[in-house]
Amino acid sequence: MKGAFALTVLLAATTAYYFYIPLPSTISEPWKLMLIDGVFRGIMHVGRLADSLGVCHFLHVVNFSMTLDAPDSVSSENLLVSDTTVGGVNARICQWTGGSAGELRRAVVFFHGGGWALGSGKKGAYATLCKKMAKDLKAVILSVEYRLAPEAHFPDQFEDAFQASKHFLQPEVLAQYSVDPERVGVSGDSAGGNLAAAVAQQVATDSSIPVKFKVQSLIYPVLQTLDFNTPSYQQNRNVPILYRPLMVWFWLEYLDADRGFLPAMIMNNHTAQDLEQVDPFRAAVDWTALLPPRFTEGYEPVVQAHGTPRIVEEVPGLLDVRASPLLAEREVLTQTPRAYILTCEHDVLRDDGLMYGRRLEEAGVAVTSDYYEDGFHGCLTFSFWPTFFTVGERALRNYIAWLDQNL
Numbered sequence: 001m002k003g004a005f006a007l008t009v010l011l012a013a014t015t016a017y018y019f020y021i022p023l024p025s026t027i028s029e030p031w032k033l034m035l036i037d038g039v040f041r042g043i044m045h046v047g048r049l050a051d052s053l054g055v056c057h058f059l060h061v062v063n064f065s066m067t068l069d070a071p072d073s074v075s076s077e078n079l080l081v082s083d084t085t086v087g088g089v090n091a092r093i094c095q096w097t098g099g100s101a102g103e104l105r106r107a108v109v110f111f112h113g114g115g116w117a118l119g120s121g122k123k124g125a126y127a128t129l130c131k132k133m134a135k136d137l138k139a140v141i142l143s144v145e146y147r148l149a150p151e152a153h154f155p156d157q158f159e160d161a162f163q164a165s166k167h168f169l170q171p172e173v174l175a176q177y178s179v180d181p182e183r184v185g186v187s188g189d190s191a192g193g194n195l196a197a198a199v200a201q202q203v204a205t206d207s208s209i210p211v212k213f214k215v216q217s218l219i220y221p222v223l224q225t226l227d228f229n230t231p232s233y234q235q236n237r238n239v240p241i242l243y244r245p246l247m248v249w250f251w252l253e254y255l256d257a258d259r260g261f262l263p264a265m266i267m268n269n270h271t272a273q274d275l276e277q278v279d280p281f282r283a284a285v286d287w288t289a290l291l292p293p294r295f296t297e298g299y300e301p302v303v304q305a306h307g308t309p310r311i312v313e314e315v316p317g318l319l320d321v322r323a324s325p326l327l328a329e330r331e332v333l334t335q336t337p338r339a340y341i342l343t344c345e346h347d348v349l350r351d352d353g354l355m356y357g358r359r360l361e362e363a364g365v366a367v368t369s370d371y372y373e374d375g376f377h378g379c380l381t382f383s384f385w386p387t388f389f390t391v392g393e394r395a396l397r398n399y400i401a402w403l404d405q406n407l
Contacts, residue, residue: 018038019037021034021240024346026346026373028375028376028392029391034240036240036382036387037241040241044058046061046065047060047062057150059117059148059150059253063117063118063119066114080093081095086144086167087165088167089145089160089161091143091145092122092127093142094131094133094134094140095134096134096135096137096140102178104180105138105179106137106138106139106140106183106184107141107168107174107177107184108137108139108142108186108407109144109165109168109184109187109213110133110141111143111191111193111195112189113190113193113381114191115149115191115254116253117149117250117253117254118148125384125387127143128384129380130143132400133400133403137404140177144161144165146160146164153254153255153256154317154320155317155323157191157254158199158322161199162198162202165186165203166203166206168184169181169203169210171210182214183214184213185215185216185403185407186203186217187216187219187403188221189219189220189378189380190242190377192219193353194221194222194325196218197218197325198325204335204336212337214338215339215406215407216336216338216339216340217399218356219395219399220343220349221341221349221353222247222349223324223326223352223353224284224326224327224352225251225265225270225318225324226285227268227271227287228268229268229302230287231295231299232295232349232350232351233351234299234302235299236348239348242347242348249262257311257314257315257317261308264307267304268302269308270307270312270315272304272307272308278319281319284359287301287351288301290359295351330363333359333360333365334363334364336363337365338365339357339360339365339366339368340368340399340403341353341354341356341357342380342399343370343372343375344372344375344376345371345372354369368406370395372391374391376391379395380392380395
């Protein structure tokens with residue numbers, strides 16, 4: 001009995017040691033987040049082991065584990081769910097079918113998150129989210145299944161997102177789905193927020209597209225690669241579920257860059273003062289000027305005098321606005337639609353969203369900033385069973401309410 005008791009205590013202590021990580025006191029439901037993070041880290045470990053053994057790329061293991069459930073393609077009363085291609089890109093369309101005959105509906109083009117490498121709009125939380133949006137907004141939701149890493153790299157994901165949007169915005173296509181051309185929005189979370197912002201810029205400046213987006217709704221978007229030491233990157237570098245090294249790794253995978261650049265980029269060696277290629281873009285990520293003082297207090301910029309020129313030379317995508325929408329010129333930003341930007345205190349990407357909101361406002365764009373002091377990266381998709389968080393439910397409710405009022 002004593003041996004069994006000792007073994008039980010040892011296993012409990014080992015489990016607690018693995019799952020426990022110190023978290024800020026203001027973060028929502030910390031123990032639940034620790035559990036989810038522990039499971040995710042375990043999947044990552046298994047993926048890396050499979051990769052090292054040559055079984056498969058570790059992203060395949062992670063993506064498989066995250067999308068184990070069957071595709072949720074079930075239609076219901078007043079909701080038609082169908083899988084199709086739009087502009088040659090795989091997509092899912094959730095259509096509200098209620099209302100009177102001939103009544104025009106709103107529409108949202110949506111891009112799921114997952115570091116340009118994970119996730120699907122046909123399964124899990126994203127499938128549930130798009131169906132809920134279609135019902136609550138009485139709208140048509142186009143969820144774009146853009147290609148993912150490691151098989152696809154920038155600009156493939158962006159091109160899929162843009163081509164699907166461009167095709168959907170054709171008047172005859174909108175008419176096919178009974179969509180009001182004056183009430184179409186674009187949205188996405190995390191890497192999907194990156195694609196939504198980039199596509200919104202491209203559509204706004206493309207004279208060949210007669211129908212423009214009315215709104216852009218960005219949920220904790222990732223928007224720049226030039227500074228991985230903003231206050232939020234410094235503060236939340238070890239906060240789940242998006243740790244700073246993981247975010248930089250996703251960027252390197254997306255841009256198909258040498259993964260060995262990661263340590264240098266975390267130190268901002270790719271944007272050192274002696275790298276003149278970066279000079280035209282520095283003001284766009286100058287958080288000392290763009291962030292409110294309450295977010296900058298106690299933090300200092302990390303600026304290296306001498307850097308690693310090879311990184312910028314070999315990875316031109318670092319300075320491409322299609323990959324980093326925060327770098328866009330004011331003349332482009334001023335043409336983009338009204339914006340909603342959701343940010344979370346405990347998220348390395350908090351300052352990306354806040355800086356983009358400030359730059360949009362300076363360009364004359366109306367911006368609604370929805371900030372969650374107890375929020376963390378990914379919280380909105382944790383608003384459905386079994387990974388329900390109260391902050392996620394609040395964020396989801398406010399996100400849909402904003403679309404309802406502004407689209």
